[in-house]
Amino acid sequence: MVKYYVLKGREMVLKSEGEQELDVQDLDLIAQEGVVVDRFSEASNEIEVLNLQDLEHLPAGYVRLPIRAYIATHSAEDVGQVSRAKALLEWRQNTRFCGRCGARLKDDEKQTARVCPDCGQIIFPRIEPCVIVLVHREGKILLAKHVQRNQDIYACIAGFVEAGETIEQAVEREIMEETHIRVKNIRYFGSQSWPFPSQLMLAFNADYDGGDINLQAEEIADAQWFDPEHCPASPKPGSIAYRLIEASKRQK
Numbered sequence: 001m002v003k004y005y006v007l008k009g010r011e012m013v014l015k016s017e018g019e020q021e022l023d024v025q026d027l028d029l030i031a032q033e034g035v036v037v038d039r040f041s042e043a044s045n046e047i048e049v050l051n052l053q054d055l056e057h058l059p060a061g062y063v064r065l066p067i068r069a070y071i072a073t074h075s076a077e078d079v080g081q082v083s084r085a086k087a088l089l090e091w092r093q094n095t096r097f098c099g100r101c102g103a104r105l106k107d108d109e110k111q112t113a114r115v116c117p118d119c120g121q122i123i124f125p126r127i128e129p130c131v132i133v134l135v136h137r138e139g140k141i142l143l144a145k146h147v148q149r150n151q152d153i154y155a156c157i158a159g160f161v162e163a164g165e166t167i168e169q170a171v172e173r174e175i176m177e178e179t180h181i182r183v184k185n186i187r188y189f190g191s192q193s194w195p196f197p198s199q200l201m202l203a204f205n206a207d208y209d210g211g212d213i214n215l216q217a218e219e220i221a222d223a224q225w226f227d228p229e230h231c232p233a234s235p236k237p238g239s240i241a242y243r244l245i246e247a248s249k250r251q252k
């Protein structure tokens, strides 16, 4: 079933009544009332997306909702479609000119890609792999508070996979850089598209292998071993970090 989205930044639009999803008439109506920045559809994933300059002046009968909140409460299929919509929108906004020759790109007619009319370069939607790791030590888990986050949340260690690295090397490096401890028994847990803007989160559990916590001051404000049943404020439902931490409670 085709899903119709009105997106702007980290928010989406739903019908006020019961927060129902939009249909094509809703999209047309909202497009008439607002300033349209982009509108595109992708038949293979059954999505149509309208991007407005702002969501301040929606017609009556519609509400704004953080995409993050929608993800936390909807099925895997719904989450997949809205994640695709959000990821493609971000990619289109950031992929307007050819990096090789500077010409303005066009939509490829046959596939979800952009093509350069001058040099022929084809550019596909970009995904950035990230690792997110929960480290275990004698029934306790390692959670860290990031410097840049303004909320007082303790989360798993995470970071981008760097060019030339294996995923396992990225896990070891991120933990070493941010907390100065060594890990072993790295075990794949699951993955999640995180289109804010284009991450693919690859989640792992790992076991403590040595070293003392020594924080990377620019990134980490605090890191401690916590009993999973008595964690401080941690990531909310809908994120793979939440699932990692919840799974550690069941393991005990």
Ligand SMILES: [Zn+2]
Pocket (backbone or CB within 6 Å): 098, 099, 100, 101, 102, 103, 116, 117, 118, 119, 120, 121
């Ligand atoms: Zn070009």
